[in-house]
Amino acid sequence: MKPVCLVIGAGAGIGGNVGKRFARDGYHAVLCRRSDEEGLKSLVSEIESEGGSATGYILDASKPDSIEERIEAVEKEIGPIEVVLFNLGAQIGSRTLEDTSYKAFELGWRLATFGLFRLASTVVPHMVGRGKGTILVTSATASVRGNKGQHSHAAAMGGRRMLCQTLNAELAPQGIHVAHILIDGAVDAPDTLGKLLGPERFKELREKRGNEHDGLMLPEKMAETYLHVAQQHRSAWTHEIDLRAYSDLAWWNH
């Protein structure tokens, strides 16, 4: 039986590419995303056409029990989750304090912080029983510094990073690897960056920075590092790692 790699947030950017990369490495990829059943199916087909195996689910992580029931069902029906990637973002663009409603502020936390807590609460008991497992968490610059207009996003991501550290402190000695992967640049992802910018500005950015195909961060290349981290020997685990394109300024520069 193949080990399972579960991806929460498997769009056309990081999540989907990580799924594909793990599938190519022999994992069964379980791909969950909020919408676009078409896109999901074609992702599964693509993996299968390469000889890999995958299952796709539409999952609205903001709904109570959605993450929990999916994890339990995967454990029961597909197999032990060896790796899980929590890849939900909560970027809502730049908004002043005045323009950030209580609802928007809470939603950021609910998806980006509480979502990870729900996931960990559900999957960890399974992993502890097996004495192993990996939780990969995609994170953002906002997890280490709050910037203008990022009230909801930064609070959610700052909470997420501290949660990763508490999970790591408790779980590492039990053989469970938690990794916080800080993405510090613009990812070539139509589902997220594309929607944030709108089709025209996204196209423009791609044309301007995409020459040689790496002015933007390429998710299929990023997926290599996700796979590497998941396969580190337990005597040499990474808890925090950053990723950016050679052409990005690090967040501490500018």
Add this chain to the structure above:
Amino acid sequence: MKPVCLVIGAGAGIGGNVGKRFARDGYHAVLCRRSDEEGLKSLVSEIESEGGSATGYILDASKPDSIEERIEAVEKEIGPIEVVLFNLGAQIGSRTLEDTSYKAFELGWRLATFGLFRLASTVVPHMVGRGKGTILVTSATASVRGNKGQHSHAAAMGGRRMLCQTLNAELAPQGIHVAHILIDGAVDAPDTLGKLLGPERFKELREKRGNEHDGLMLPEKMAETYLHVAQQHRSAWTHEIDLRAYSDLAWWNH
């Protein structure tokens, strides 16, 4: 008319002492705490007996509109809030992931992160209109590192710190000073540490570390720094500052 210093979380530790210190410096102290009307009254009396002025309110910050209505009432009935101290903690002791319920996890965020957002959303428009104001935020070691058993607390405090940075980025240029004050040691506070440890262990700790009266952090001494930060000239503002006793190991040591 005296400038107003509003304290959210005015117990017998940091909050109450900051209130007293500002009152001694000529502010009208508005003291809010969740319970212990007796304690609140005696705090107000103490301030008045020193020649200062203060008003006390019982306020349950976890209730919708509680912070918001108090701020509006103070602005209307007492005077412009020049300084506000957000002093609500969310420490619930050390709990494993398994023993941290969704409710406990959410409550930490609701008090420690969302509470500050509600406060800022309400008070900032007043301050912006006046082109000045100070928001002091008591914070904890858990805002910069997640430790075992701190799932709820660290996530809440990490979010709080990133929120402070976003507020600062937006508000500093408008003349509003936001300061994140990291308390990295045990405070000699019967309401918080005392309750966490229980009366016997608290007494023991005080006897062991309280010799020369400063093995524990003394809130009346800490209050001096709160006052100083609130009175810094706007050409030399502090956004982040740490405080610990000489006998405490810094969080990065140990």
Add this chain to the structure above:
Amino acid sequence: MKPVCLVIGAGAGIGGNVGKRFARDGYHAVLCRRSDEEGLKSLVSEIESEGGSATGYILDASKPDSIEERIEAVEKEIGPIEVVLFNLGAQIGSRTLEDTSYKAFELGWRLATFGLFRLASTVVPHMVGRGKGTILVTSATASVRGNKGQHSHAAAMGGRRMLCQTLNAELAPQGIHVAHILIDGAVDAPDTLGKLLGPERFKELREKRGNEHDGLMLPEKMAETYLHVAQQHRSAWTHEIDLRAYSDLAWWNH
């Protein structure tokens, strides 16, 4: 006998203003600077004309034994050093790797890192004998992030900050307070910023940002915080604090 406040690097910016502020608070200020005997004399006169007391010395900190001999002489001839401010910078402007000679790289370390080590090695035994003392260290953004063109400066300042932490870890329990004061903005200081920019650009910047006198950081206002930190009670010491003008972007923003 007045307590002594020794300032290493007492130019017309932070150092001189800290000297003045402490003198006004009852300290005898011992002011050391590399050059400009005229400026030094007029600083001493200014302090004396306010009723304070001060002594000035020309001191080339890059010379072996210069710091050491001055400290010993002050301890012997003037009085116990209660507070010392290490205020030497090592900013040499932006230089590419290619344009940074081995000599320039070493000089940065020699002044900014090793200079502090020499100071601590000499003054700490005196302070340990008295069970108290304060070492204030002016630091720069380069101590927490390396930026383009800052090879020498950032390496020197990064070393300085880590040295402050080791000193703090060893000395705090012995009653000696070490504080790292991160200056994260442009200071209105003719000796440093003025020389770096040249008279014309400095004048321009002052005109552009100096309106209301606080677009630049005003050293006489910053000195208030230096004094406050030096007078914190030992149950509530600050090890790290940042300072910037309300109009500065924090280093983590931009």
Add this chain to the structure above:
Amino acid sequence: MKPVCLVIGAGAGIGGNVGKRFARDGYHAVLCRRSDEEGLKSLVSEIESEGGSATGYILDASKPDSIEERIEAVEKEIGPIEVVLFNLGAQIGSRTLEDTSYKAFELGWRLATFGLFRLASTVVPHMVGRGKGTILVTSATASVRGNKGQHSHAAAMGGRRMLCQTLNAELAPQGIHVAHILIDGAVDAPDTLGKLLGPERFKELREKRGNEHDGLMLPEKMAETYLHVAQQHRSAWTHEIDLRAYSDLAWWNH
């Protein structure tokens, strides 16, 4: 012609194992270490016996021109350096301020900070000419926090980390990848940890923590991550990464 991987500090721990791993991946390994010609020869033989290629040199990095001449000679006689690992440590054990001589303090900087600067100054022009290259830097917990007794080590490592960031800011846009690899645990390395602890305590530690062979960090496993980082696509580069064993507490915990 094989790409060259140059290792400065190729002992029996990280350095030697990284050399072996890169050789196995098709690089020619150039291995430099200060002493133990015997050990060096056997490392080269081991690589050759696996079908790889390597050259070994005794190199005293503390001597002027030693690093510089070796780099120039390798570029001229062996081939273009594609990857260089700077693996010199400067740990001298725990020493109080009093017991840290000026000489010891300076030596730490000379090896750990200035050594990297000399290496970068020499190798970067070659890499810039080729528009690519990788500089891997082994670093230590002391680069991010100063601990008691670490005056020399922490100052040197703090400077090293800030130097890595300045190099990265200048060189990344030119296609040169600089990575700071923070080792936050005890490495199973007889040359460094073994010498620091002495044979008996090292044996004891190995027996106590080495069960299941990964209580200590295993350098051959760590080498996998060094290789991965060196091979990241330039659209997804890591600048900072930490490594520790599952059984190590992260430096921010304890």
